[in-house]
Amino acid sequence: MSDAPLQGRVALVTGGAAGIGFALASGLGRRGAAVVIADLQGAEDAAARLRAEGLQAQGIGGDVTSEEAVSAMVGAAEHDFGGLDILVNNAGIYASLTPKPFDELNLAEWRRVLDVNVIGTFLCCRGVLPAMQRRGGGRIVNISSGVAFKGNPYMAHYVASKGAVVSLTRALATEMGRHAVLVNSVAPGFTLSENVLRNPMLVAGVKEPSLRNRVLGRDMVPDDLVGAVCFFAGPDAAFITGQTLVVDGGAYYH
Secondary structure: OOOOOOOOOEEEEEOOOOHHHHHHHHHHHHOOOEEEEEEOOOHHHHHHHHHHOOOOEEEEEOOOOOHHHHHHHHHHHHHHHOOOOEEEEOOOOOOOOOOOOHHHOOHHHHHHHHHHHHHHHHHHHHHHHHHHHHOOOEEEEEEOOOHHHHOOOOOHHHHHHHHHHHHHHHHHHHHHHHHOEEEEEEEEOOEOOHHHHOOHHHHHHHHHHHHHHOOOOOOEOHHHHHHHHHHHHOHHHOOOOOOEEEEOOOOOOO
16 A cells, blocks of 8 residues: 555545644645644644644634635635545534533533534535535545444433434435545544543543443544544545444444
């Protein structure tokens, strides 16, 4: 296999300035893709870190719940790198959440999580389609979560949102196949990203059960997701669509 299987491809990674998103952007870049990092803040600094490694990268600030911002992200990819081939829908709300019983969640919390995790994913998928059509096809990789299959307690809004991402992946794969756009999902287990580590209550409640339930009994880190995402984005996944790959060290068999 080539050391640069994504050479000539252009990728957009949402929520790419830190944590899982930055690891994915870096992995795509090291495999030859030009990368546009989109995030609410820190996108250009993150892109500069990749450029310092000799990779092609640009950063753009923006909110995935805004149609105008999504349009600007796609426009940046086409303007700076000539097109768009790969979308990684990584932007989402999780690390800032406080686990609580479902009947203590208020409507505003539900709407914010669903707006970013589900509506944001939809808007980005819709927003990239014309650009991918101009390239003759493309790849979309949605970051869902293993909780969609396990029904974890005290995070009902998050679990529901990631279940929606899995179902949306399947529906869009069916609709977008005629455009040669493949849509798949990667479902991580509990990952010790830098943002998660800033929420000690979340770590205290989730880390130990996650370790106990894994066949591979170690902490999961952002780099553990890079191979799966780059596989779906690359040439070896050219006849795979509508699938979800769980990456969690063997906590759930899907």
